[in-house]
Amino acid sequence: MITSYSKPSEQGYYGDFGGAYIPEMLYKNVEHLRQQYLSISNDPLFQQEFHALLKDYVGRPTPLFLAERLSERFGSTIYLKREDLCHTGAHKINNTIGQILLAQRLGKKRIIAETGAGQHGVATATVCALKGIECIVYMGEKDIQRQAPNVARMKMLGAKVVPATSGSKTLKDATNEAIRDWINNPTDTHYIIGSVVGPHPYPDMVSRFQSVISQEMRIQLLEKTGTELPTRVIACVGGGSNAAGAFYHFLDEPTVEIVAVEAAGHGVNTGMSAATTQLGVPGILHGSKSIVMQTPDGQVVEPHSISAGLDYPGIGPMHAHLYTSGRAKFMSATDEEALKWAFEISRVEGIIPALETAHAFAVLDQLGMKQEDVSVICLSGRGDKDLGTYMNAMNEQ
Amino acid sequence: MSRINDLFEQKKENVLNVYFTAGYPTLDSTLGIMMALQDAGVDLIELGMPYSDPLADGPVIQESSLIALDNGMTIAKLFEQLKGFRETIHVPVVLMGYMNPVLQYGFEKFCADAAAVGIDGLILPDLPPLEFEQSHGAIVKKHGLDFIFLVTPETSAERVRKLDGLSSGFLYAVSSSSTTGKEKNFDDVIAYLKRLRSYQLTNPVLVGFGIKDKETFGAVAPYANGAIIGSAFIKAISAGENPNAATQEFIRAVLN
Known part of the structure; x- marks a missing residue:
């Protein structure tokens, strides 16, 4: 049980x-x-x-940063969990x-x-x-x-x-x-x-090793807001390790909304997508039963996402359960939306996020955030590795 | 008595089992190769159901699987092709594959359809023994199929006995902990097979992985009830235009 x-x-x-x-x-x-x-x-x-x-080598705890200009834009309170500041640039x-x-x-x-x-x-x-x-x-x-x-x-x-x-x-x-x-x-x-x-x-x-992310969030939220529990936690999901870490200590707190953002690629129904929960069915991949993108004959299909880190035809079994049980809300963002938000966050908060992470921001305008809400986004990695993609995007503009 | 049991009743040593991937090298080559294998004197055929992500297999079998999938092979297509094959092919045939395509087909329907066309047994390396005991095993038995588990040199004596108890038909001894198609040290393999023999298992044992020709077959088969050739056979039928002739030639070279 x-x-x-x-x-x-x-x-x-x-x-x-x-x-x-x-x-x-x-x-x-x-x-x-x-x-x-x-x-x-x-x-x-x-x-x-x-x-x-984690403390002396990785640089933990990573800051929980109040994103003031972003918060202002949505008329709400948004914190960023700065995993991009970890040694090596991601969670x-x-x-x-x-x-x-x-x-x-x-x-x-x-x-x-x-x-x-x-x-x-x-x-x-x-x-x-x-x-x-x-x-x-x-x-x-x-x-x-x-x-x-x-x-x-x-x-x-x-x-x-x-x-x-x-x-x-x-x-x-x-x-x-x-x-x-x-x-x-x-x-x-x-x-x-x-x-x-x-x-x-x-x-x-x-999940246990990554759960340090949500463990710190609770302590930091208590300090900054007076309560350990936010209204919601948002993270991007490929296999789902940063999301697992960011959600972990909130999953059994029913008041906290859990938002997972998958990569829609060119669009969920274009055949060029990595939105596993939307396109997959239960199956077995890499040794566990989960939701898997596959043909009707059970052959695993090639997903597509602009971000290599979300370009995976499966999802961790914990997330599959969060999806089917309804505990988490699963949303998706396209390549184009992720790119747009990578530039937005760079210019609004002075933080260049990884392309994976940028997906998590792209759903903010669909969440109906209220003024009294406190939302935490797991800023899972920094964008240095994606500069080539970002430079191409700038040249096209 | 199953067709596999009958085989081992009649032949207790040097049983030759040959693996190849259904739908390789071409979509319609499968039955011809099976026929050629039987004619050349193969005792048992292990027919691979191609899968996009075959974890236990090496590059040769993976490549053949990808080509077979490109050719359009599916489980449904295979069963269609196998309809009526028992009119001409009398050697036992087992299906080997991975759980995901079988689950999508429907496990019970898969067993029913396999039995209906005349398949004798199943090898599904990623089906956990516990799940077999609790649910899938009963379905397999209900349809009169044998189920073959794998053991490796790393498998403890206790677990070998347990897997032998769950298996019927034969037990598949992987010659060393490795994927298919790798070179082996045969002294270690022989020591391992002697150890398996000392357990006095209920099932016959066929050894596979690393067996590629007459010499390697001859080196290990005497320490088990026979051996399985896979990757080397697939390489042999990859080369030529005529896979049936290549099959005859390869098997004769092993047996003569």
């Missing part, structure tokens, strides 16, 4: 979604992780080291710090990861450098071309970047390749998944 929206059952189910649909070749590693992750990560010494690194490092400490305690000598936009790859390469552990990052051949600066960062940090050349050559295929590497290296390797996807315990483990 599920008693909490944020915590899965012992077998890793959030409602009907989750579980571990893996071939036997992965069983030992995944089962070992399932048995160990809670006892290791709940250990006081682990928590001490985790939080010390991704919260998870990689947690998992590298876990990998060390599991005695693993080699780290593998998948990456789409390269943010998770950079965050993984960073913690591997910090701990002196070998790092291999799988990245779609197409993403390697469109995210060249992050590829260079990973290499400079000492990681080996391996192109995924199968299928669509994007995040989905990079994930397949990483899983295959893990199958072929069953004893010495830990796989650091970058989002709240994959077989149990990954969705729960990654």
